[in-house]
Amino acid sequence: MKALKQKNEFLYFALRNRKLQIGLGVILFFVLLAAFGPLLTDYEPFDYVNPTGPVPPSSKFWLGTTFFGQDVFTQVVMGLRATFLIAILGGGIATLVGMLLGFLAGYRGGILDEIINVLTNIVLVIPTMAVLLIIAAYLQVRSLAMESILIGLTAWPWAARAIRAQTFSLRTRDFVDMARMSGESAFKIIFSEIAPNMMSYLVMTFILQFGGAILNAATLDFIGLGPTNAISLGLIMQYSMMWGALQFGMWWWFVPPGLAITLIVGALYSMNVGLDEVFNPKLREM
């Protein structure tokens, strides 16, 4: 009864939170674009559809064409799909690994906590991008899935650390003690008692990891280590730089992909702040 009431309250504030509305709106727009965009175009991302090479945006080529006459709109739409795939997979893996290690360390404590803590600190200190690029550099064929997994497996430390701290403070609460005394297994306690009580926290962790994966992927793609068999927003920007889009003033080649990333990640941050206000009554504006 009380939980239900609380949920309604969250929903009430969630639906009225401007930052959340704006963030969700932008994300929804790009998700729809990624889902249905390919239906709006007659071209394939790598097809040389314009024999005269680069042209600025027109009714025929909405976002113009590349140096080679490929349709930028088609590339961006397909790149959006790649971006969302990497964000969900990479952000999901990072959140899951972070949850697993964070729960274990925080709930079990002791030597396991120490080991996980050292591991977390090491991965936290190591520049993720450096590790990513040395692995990616040695892979002859790189797929989107591979890129997502690599990103996910290197991005978990701060999530693990934050979740550990939360778990640590929750594990001494009465309801957890009750469950423990009634002989429930650690796994069950974690997922039925502890996790639901930090749901808001987990959701926000995932949102941040989602955005982080997008930025990481863009960096990797831009430095020449993106997927070898697909198009992505980072790759579009890399190609545009490689083929002199700057010097020739082909702005329609490099503005849309970067703008899409900025808007998506910015919308995620906005959602995060909005959710924080919803879950955290202290931050709500009066």
Added chain:
Amino acid sequence: MRKYFGRKLVIYLLTFFLAVTIDWLIPRFMPGDPVANMLARVSVNSTAASVMQEYYTHLFGLDLPLWQQYLNFWANLLRGDLGISAYLFPKPVTQVLMNAIPYDVALLLPAILLSWLAGNNFGAVAARSKWLDNTVSPIGYILTATPYMWLGILLAWFFGIILDVFPIAGAYSFSLSPTLSWKFIGDVLLHWFLPFFSLFMVQFGGWAIGMRNMIIYELEADYSHYLEALGAPRSLIRRYAFNNAVLPQLSGLALQLGVIVAGALVTEVVFSYPGIGYLLLAAIQNQDYFLIQGCFLFIIIGVLLANFVIDIVYVLVDPRTRRGMTGEAA
């Protein structure tokens, strides 16, 4: 304090050990034989091929047991021998990287320090007024959401192509040779500015928001409320809140180092700025694996060193680490 540093040092040594191991492991166990491929590519130049082949056999010689190969790798590393660059043959990788380092330092150090200082102060001011907050926060969030390379590209396009006031490639003009003249120094600064500024702006947004959020949090802390109840002037309360909020921002800086370095890599690519990022792109495009491995190690070492410096600063500004750890407490 000794315990604090001891713990950190163990982590850094472990990290370094792990990084070197990865550096050794990956080329050794990756599917295919990329290094052999690389050697095949340079075999056009027969001296190059034989020199590289010798180095490669020495390191990865299949006749040696694995542990011996691993020890050899460490021994070479400690002598500063990271192999020969295939793409810039016959320069040793270490030398190639040493030539690039000054450019990275020149970009990163000012960008990190200035953006951190400016961002923190700006964020503290923004937390003060609703109007400022409403304009600064969205801009800050958009800036941190911007991929480093894209802001770089936009700046290059606007200031370099449209306005044509800044050069957009290289560290200095081709027509000049490095001399200690005003003309050359001016030229270097002109080339330096846009990559620096682009790195600065993205970080600036992040620090401003971070500080704004931290200050608001600190102003809600008990010690702030107590001072308010005692009628302390706003300036004193804000100063205390700022001093407290700076600490998490400092640890935040340590955590962000990796991301910032990655940002510098792509920014250098955009501006063809001859630091490690630019080298790395060339190394990847030319499949120069020894150079890639060298870049990896140099980045790790740089980040670890920077982390250590931040640790020292942290101890200097947070009395709690100093007192709590030394057992001076009563």
Added chain:
Amino acid sequence: MLQVENLTVYYQTLKGQVRALENASFTLADGEIMGLAGESGCGKTTLGHSLIHLSPPMTHIGGRVLLNGQELPLTDMQKMDAYRFNEISIIPQYAMNALNPIRKIGPMTEELLRAKKADVRTVMAALKDRLEMVKLPQEVLNLYPIELSGGMKQRMVMVLSTLLDPELLIADEITSALDVASQKAVAEMLVEFRNQHCCNSVIFITHDISILYQIADSILIMYAGQLAEKGSTETIIRNPRHPYTRMLISALPEIGVRYSEKRLTGIPGKTPLLLHPPQGCRFRERCPLAFEKCAEVPPFVEIEPGHSVACWKEGSADA
């Protein structure tokens, strides 16, 4: 002397006004230590805080407060600053965390005094004696708050809050977080502070009546945002008249004989929510004596010198 007249303070929330303090009127004599007791959420902390720092979401609805005949500018943050610390001071509930964690206590105190334009040298000299009174070594001034134990921090805040010899000191639940032995010591130190004129009158907010028996001159009982009863400590404990006070006192075993950790929980029923409080006497629903008249708010009337009650039964029975 403190006079509170019809003070009404609400909390502004998104759901509406929480009527946390309704029509409070009472006086506090010079040198009087008044215990302010009631269950949590009864408005006692609201009353204490509104006397020193009435800030949003608290809203001043009506009434006034006079300190030595002068009306306090309760709602004017700037003007009120002149009274804070100098005339009215507080030992907050969160005394353990009340000190800036990254500043040494001595320099922090000096900064605060300088900011308040106090005579730093004289006060810092007096500070040394005060530390002795609460049995803190002089060295604490050279330490950071984390280097002090919880009890030491509490005493430090007590010294700090009373440095400028305020006319009114509000002690907000200062014994709640302590063990029984330290509770007694802190309470006695507070009495000593009053005796040494480190502060004049004291409002001692607590939910533990047994501690009040040790130190308070008078006790004010609150229920659901309204004053229920005020009288001398003897009167309230031996001869309570409000049905709520009677239930409170009878819930305490062997009062005055030894300390009791029993809190004010042994009363059946729930306190009403103050968002939409019931009309009339708010204790009506839990009161065994309630009758039709209780649908009107009972006035807080003096039934004998220094003893006031807000109850239709009591007021009319004696009148």
